[in-house]
Amino acid sequence: MTVRLRTRDEIEKMRTAGRLAAQVLEMIGEYVNPGVTTEQLDKRCHDFIVNDLACIPAPLNYSNAPGQPPFPKSICTSVNHVVCHGIPTERKTLKLGDVVNIDVTVIKDGFHGDTSKMYFVGQPSVLAQRLVKVTQECLYRGIRQVHPGAHLGDIGHAIQQHAEANRFTVVREFCGHGIGDRFHDEPQILHYGRPGVGLEIQSGMTFTIEPMINAGKRHVKLLPDHWTVVTKDHKLSAQWEHTILVTDRGAEVMTLRDEEKEA
Numbered sequence: 001m002t003v004r005l006r007t008r009d010e011i012e013k014m015r016t017a018g019r020l021a022a023q024v025l026e027m028i029g030e031y032v033n034p035g036v037t038t039e040q041l042d043k044r045c046h047d048f049i050v051n052d053l054a055c056i057p058a059p060l061n062y063s064n065a066p067g068q069p070p071f072p073k074s075i076c077t078s079v080n081h082v083v084c085h086g087i088p089t090e091r092k093t094l095k096l097g098d099v100v101n102i103d104v105t106v107i108k109d110g111f112h113g114d115t116s117k118m119y120f121v122g123q124p125s126v127l128a129q130r131l132v133k134v135t136q137e138c139l140y141r142g143i144r145q146v147h148p149g150a151h152l153g154d155i156g157h158a159i160q161q162h163a164e165a166n167r168f169t170v171v172r173e174f175c176g177h178g179i180g181d182r183f184h185d186e187p188q189i190l191h192y193g194r195p196g197v198g199l200e201i202q203s204g205m206t207f208t209i210e211p212m213i214n215a216g217k218r219h220v221k222l223l224p225d226h227w228t229v230v231t232k233d234h235k236l237s238a239q240w241e242h243t244i245l246v247t248d249r250g251a252e253v254m255t256l257r258d259e260e261k262e263a
């Protein structure tokens with residue numbers, strides 16, 4: 001396995017891409033309302049990414065595996081029991097009580113910024129609120145493990161420990177990933193694991209952390225569209241994602257939003 005360490009020039013480009021991806025999540029929040037279709041959210045994000053930010057939406061026409069049809073939209077919208085990679089559609093209208101993950105990846109100057117957050121449509125159930133909060137804490141606890149000399153298993157362990165302490169489960173079939181000039185690069189960042197195990201983390205690595213945490217069992221299934229991943233038991237799932245640079249001092253969150261800066 002070859003894990004690239006980024007040059008100063010590449011890091012500057014990743015910072016730009018990361019900031020722009022974060023801006024999309026900030027922009028779209030006010031449009032996540034009852035009666036809105038996920039297709040309408042996709043169009044708003046697409047137009048903003050292309051026209052206002054002069055970026056390329058990385059998901060559009062993206063395919064990772066042979067035989068997998070290209071992803072037909074510019075963002076992923078994953079509602080309630082959808083774990084990840086939900087395809088925006090005019091057939092999905094948001095309603096009060098829904099929780100939705102919007103996952104944005106932009107390419108600027110050849111480099112990627114990848115980030116997602118959960119949105120509430122009106123007031124969700126107490127369970128949904130707790131799941132979304134714990135999942136964001138899992139992301140932050142994972143990020144806190146990031147420093148040179150630590151191991152990838154430290155990240156996974158911190159996430160798994162916090163999820164399971166709250167009687168939630170960690171999805172294992174999908175993981176974080178190296179990112180840079182490629183969308184999905186080495187290494188894989190598992191959201192479960194054991195301390196001290198796995199690749200040693202080095203300054204200059206760039207990767208995502210994007211835990212998917214389920215309210216019920218951890219098992220998932222792929223829908224016939226070859227993209228949409230749902231929980232097998234149809235219970236709720238949540239996800240948050242950031243793109244991270246490893247520095248000598250720890251993690252620099254390249255996709256940080258203004259709302260996170262005080263925290």
Ligand code: MF3
Binds near residue numbers: 227
């Ligand atoms: N943004 C997702 C991730 O975090 C990947 C989506 S691939 C797509 O890795 F094709 F569905 F967009």
Ligand code: CO
Binds near residue numbers: 241
């Ligand atoms: Co990602």
Ligand code: CO
Binds near residue numbers: 104210241
């Ligand atoms: Co993503």
